[in-house]
Amino acid sequence: MILADIYQLWSSAWPAGLTMLGLGSGFAVVLLIASIKLKVEIDPKIEQIHGALPNVDCGACGFAGCGQYAKAVSENPEFLGKCAPGGPETASKIALILNLQISDSGPPERPIVHCRANTADKTLYGKYKGIESCTAANSLANVQACKFGCLGFGDCTRACQFDALEMVDGLATVNYEKCTGCGACSRACPRNLIEMVPFAHEHMMTVACSNKETGKTARSMCKVGCIGCGLCAKKADTFSIEENLAHLDYKKYQPTEDTETAINKCPTCVIIYVGKSAPPPRQPAKKTAAAKT
Amino acid sequence: MDTLNILLVGFISIVIVNNLVFTKFLGICPYLGVSGRIDMAFGMGMAVTFVVTLSGTLTWLIDHLILMKMGLEVTRYVCFILVIAGAVQLVEMYIRKFFPSLYESFGIFLPLITTNCAILGLCLFINLWGIDNLLEAVVLSFGAGIGFTMAICIMAGIRENLNMADVPESLKGAPITLITAGLLTLAFMGFAGMIR
């Protein structure tokens, strides 16, 4: 009985099975031939590299997106390590794909905002009533007295794809925990206040000011600005004064007692620590007094 | 004259009156996904048009010459999709090999098309409407592609404008695209009943 049933089923089913068999093998033949005859050599490496990239298309590498960068690195390994958000991890992955040794590219770069004036510290000339953008405000001369300092409209915070920059009381403040060092902020700042600095240490010392005015003018413009007095340069030789402004040589920088003295001696407290778990900046005496009243 | 009339009416009907996207909900994924920029949208539209014409014709042939003759309607879906998938893959390989520049501009859409309902949907609708004339099947398939291209290009145009609008944050992207699509179908109801 069962056999008969099976036979019946089979007899009604075989044409379908066979047709499908025919169709299947037909396509198999065609596609096999096609896959051999029409083979195009594409570099699987590029795809692999693309896969290894963070795919945020931030442009930190200087190319228009991760895809372009992947192509560029595969052709020219010189570009290795340009992807800041990916960091050394990605670089080594790419190096592995390309069978390369990565050269030691030094400490990672992180942005430093060269200004430390909050809203209350700055002298303003007039109220700005224009477009809420630093670029727009910067094109109007002297919204705030200091032509060098942070305008506080947040072009940099908008440029950061990683939410690592915040406007804190009128001053761009980097969250070094989130920052990937892509440098987008530094490119966005119309006043070139944000410098990408190799962070050899967990936190770095810096002169958080860009004001090149003479001391007296600088003081009239900002409570916390560098007045170019030169005390720091006297205390530690990693400091130098150029155009009324103190500079720190980051390459030479080592936390020593000298630098510690310099930071403590600075009359406007414009030398501060930045970076992960940086100690809070010293507050100028006047400022704390002013804050109380 | 009659055939020409039928073909013309069929073509207009499938391009605007019975547009696959607006009235039959076909090909919505690429319609939402690839309509961000007009050039991309147009590329996708062209790719769909090409493939849908090809597969509409092929499946009609297979359906009428093999399946219906042999009473194998049960394997219809399998055969249709095999034809489509195979054809797409073949075309992709071919274009990639011989027309690299063309491939750069619209070949990247081809793999996506296998999973585009518009293609299989059209083949099924051609069967459902009982189209018994090869020429008509070809024209309808082509028209379906053109209709899709039109829909996706209109959407892309709108979305390019929406980039510069203050769309509320949570509605940005797919939600506003869907709502726009809804209003578009409302607008296209204007053509309903135009061709009977």
Next chain:
Amino acid sequence: MSKIRYFIKQSWLLILSSFCFGLLLAIANAAWYPRILQNEKEKLNKLIVGLVSDANDFQIVIEDVNIPGERGKIIKTDIYKVRNAEGKTAGFAFVGIGSGFADKIKLVITIDSKCEKFLGFDVLSSNETPGFGDKIKEKEFRTQFKGIVAGNLEIIKAGEAKNGKVMAISGATVSSESVVKIFNIYIDKITQKIQEAGLD
């Protein structure tokens, strides 16, 4: 020879599975197809029973009647004979197709055994706009066709519905007209065929 072997090596899975899947399909089909046919028949049956009150069974009496449709197309249809419990002819039924507002409309139309009066119609499938055209499915509209003289019908929007006149659904004249058009396209040829075949 090696080519074939290479081919088999590359493609055996596809070939094998297409064969297996083919069988699977065929088996499923064999198992369920009768039921599917049954379903279709039942649906028709149910509709006809709803239209011809004393219908008991029905069968196809004339196959493939050629109806000249729109734009010179030929539509094929079958004529069913409906019998009551006593085995007498209660009427005839056929399936009519025509374009509606949105898509094709498919109707079952019944006519009495003398081909004098329509016994009514029901909608097999339609895709009319909900709230508008799909009101052709509703009783108010359909009852108008019950007992109406089998001949050319006319749709009107106002006035009295009698003598072959049917009141359109307000706001869906197009769909109403489509229904009437289907009646009008089919009726001559169907009565002619029935009379030719001498069935009643």
Next chain:
Amino acid sequence: MKLETKGRFSFRGGVHPPESKSLTDEIPIQPGPAVKEVGIMLSQHIGAVCQPLVRKGNMVQAGQKIGDSDAFVSAPVHSPITGKVKEIALRSHAIIGRSKAIIIEAYDYNPTKRSYCKIDDDFDENNYSAEKICDSVRQAGIVGMGGAGFPTRVKIEPNPRLPKDTLIINGCECEPYITCDYRLMLEYTRQIIAGVKLARKASGCSRTFICIEDNKPKAIEAMNEAVESFGGGIQVVPIKTKYPQGGERQLISALLKRYVPTGGIPPMIGVVVLNVATAAAIAEAVVADLPLTHRVVTVTGEGVARPGNFYVPIGTSVAELIQFSGGLKEDAVRVILGGPMMGIAIADLTKPITKTVGAIIALTEKQIGGAKFAGRQTPCLRCGRCLEVCPENLNPTKIAHAVKHNLLDVAENNYINACIECGSCSYVCPANIEVSGHIRTGKMLLARQKKKIPD
């Protein structure tokens, strides 16, 4: 022949802001304040910045060259007064923020309305060779006084690649409030004509037009008279009153129906455009050998007590000039260098004026308009008014909104760089959108982007 003072020439687009010139147009040019100190910016022009030629503590003479540069596109600066160099320090600059300036302490400066250099009736420009004219112009540090400050010598010097045939003197003064050019045309008519002739000689142009908007019939008349008696081959053309008629691209298209190519400059179609003040300066430089050290500045607006036109040394601070004209009124809320349509609002009034500053305007909230002042905006209606008024035939709203949403490529595709920043679009916008402000921002962002991308 009756004098035609109705302008027939015009361009497409433009706006008609209230002219507000009656505050100062009847007031003759007066000597400015007795300044104690001037700040001479080392960058008062387009092109290379000058290097100081003096040091702190040096004594300088009026007219002495105190800054220069070797670059071709540049112009030297001179001290307008006799005095001592107090320091070389940063001062507010309207465009670049802070810039180096030479601060000179005046040594007994006595303001005068300088008697204009005598132009005799038998003045003949052929007494001066083209080279001599160009040289004098350069030595005198003359730059365009119409606003942009492009070194005039570069403009008028013959260039074999781009031969010039038409010289247009721009006396339109289309911006509201400003009257410095107008007064100049009334009071220094002959000097201007002489300057025009010299410029024509230097540049080798065959046709010369002096274009004046038809809302200044007196200037047209005066110029016409002077031309008839004195200036052969010069034509005075009344032009329709409309802002920005004075923009050189608009002026050329209105007058000659020729269009300066987008992104191009007038010499590409053989045209030179000079401001009337520039022409006057040329005459001074060539005939009297005087450098460009003073200029006429209109101090006006409802926010100043005694508006007027003043002849002042370059380097005078804005505050001093305002003080001199009675000081700011209580309700003055904005101080503008230049006209209200294109001028730059400043807040640091210690800023010294430069060669290109023709007006200082103080406005009260009423003139600015309540909604505008408060910055109340509604969304863009796409009403298209900005498109209609744009003299460059752009799509301002599209560009502005692209910039606002950071779609710089869209902005570029809509020709953002063709915008002349005339501000007509912002002026008409019923939604009060800072259309031209966004566009300017976009231009800067694009420029930055271009600079940063390695290629």
Next chain:
Amino acid sequence: MRNTENEMEETRFENITVAPAPHISRPVWTYQVMTDVIIGLVPAMAFAGYYFRIHALILIGTCVISCIVTEWICNLILKRPNSLGDFSAVVTGIILALSLPPGLPVWAAVIGSAFSIAVGKMVFGGLGSNIFNPAMAGRAFLAASFGMMMTSWTVPATINPAMPEISAVNKIDARTQATPLAWSKMAIKRKEPADVVNEQLKAMLMGEVGGCLGETSAIALLIGGLYLLIRKTINFHIPLAVLTSTFVFAGVVYLINPQAYIQPHAHLLSGGMLLCTFFIATDPVTAPLTRRGMWIFGAGVGTITMLIRVVGGYPEGVMYSILLMNAVTPLIDRLCRRTPAGGKPSV
């Protein structure tokens, strides 16, 4: 507070502000533009009130109020500043009301207004961001939802003093009158002469025919349109293009068969054509920006309207043609991109 202890004190002024140029602006604001449109609509509203009495009042009031309330609620939900001050919601409300049949129940008008503002406008970001004309989007939604109610036309009170009572359920009965376009459509279908319509021309001018609140009186709409043109609130391109294309299309079919098709000027005067021409097609937000674009847009509106009227499924096509052209407006704008006065820059 500011630092006041330095030498700059004497030259700083407390109330000085800085902003980008220009520092003056033409004193015409958005709300004034919208007010103009409202004024332009007054004649149409007055005629509507005359012919449909209390119905007109109720409908216009309902639509305006519910549009305003919806916008207010949407702003609350989306946490946006109040935007009622620009009056665009009022315009939307009035235009929606004028495009509704007089006997529409109040609740339906509320749904339509809410859809107009919420889905037609606010989800896109409010004034200026919407792609489709909100009023037409709302009307289309109503037409799709409550088709019966949207196609039954009350007879003007001047013909039938016993206006139907306001009721929740709209009864379709002998008191409704076919609109001229419904006659026309029937004539086309039946291939009968359309004389009824041609005879009604005078009534159409005055508005003594069935139809939506605001589409009945051609004169009122013309007056309003003229006002807007004179005030330069709208410019003439779109209206002219719409009227011309309609006239040409209608003229051609009329010449082909003067029996079945109504006269071209009857097409111009009937239905929502004039309302559309002067008030709806000209909505700046949803129309192209460039002049060339406006010509194309207007011609498209006219042609599609006529296409729907003559061969389409509905007697009236204005609403759909507006929505369809709204949809392609971005493409039109792209097509008609302006070139700078100095030509395209050579790169």
Next chain:
Amino acid sequence: MTTKTTEGPILGQTFIAGLWRENPVFRLLLGMCPTLAVTAAVKPALTMGLSVIFVLVCSNIVVSLMRNLLKPHLRILMFTLTISTFVTIADLFLRAFQPVMSERLGPYVPLIIVNCIIICRAEACASKNGLVVSIVDAVGMGIGFTLALCVLAGVRELLSTGMIFEAKVMPAWFVPWAAMSMPVGAFITLGLLLGLVNKLTKGKS
């Protein structure tokens, strides 16, 4: 491969992911066509959802089993072949046992073949993972899909007919909004729902 100890939580996560975090409709925007087409009422939506679950599970099983045997040039073909077979079976089943629903769903049942979710899961999950994970993933995704469909269909059915699951819920005076059963209703309801989902999840991501 996953070890025994971690398998439990991973399976749980895979399952939950499909329900919410990676919900195919609300988060991944996959399979939009059936989502929009069959959600005029809850019943067809549910039928559709169940069919999808069936096909998804079956095809994930088969693909997972043969994942190591696939040749690159035949990969897509194998997927579609497998999927279409099961879809045909589902279709036959519906036609045999649920004729009304089958008719209602019309061509959208066969269109499950090209439903992006299924191919996506075959690619992303089944061809990389073992049998168990694949099945769990399929069930999770399928249920997530079905739930989304039902929510959408519930809203639309309620407004377009005043009923839910064909039972009257709205009061008698309610006049149905026919537009909600038309394409407009589908698109706009889904759009607004997506907006709502975005709003709800914004804080959490």
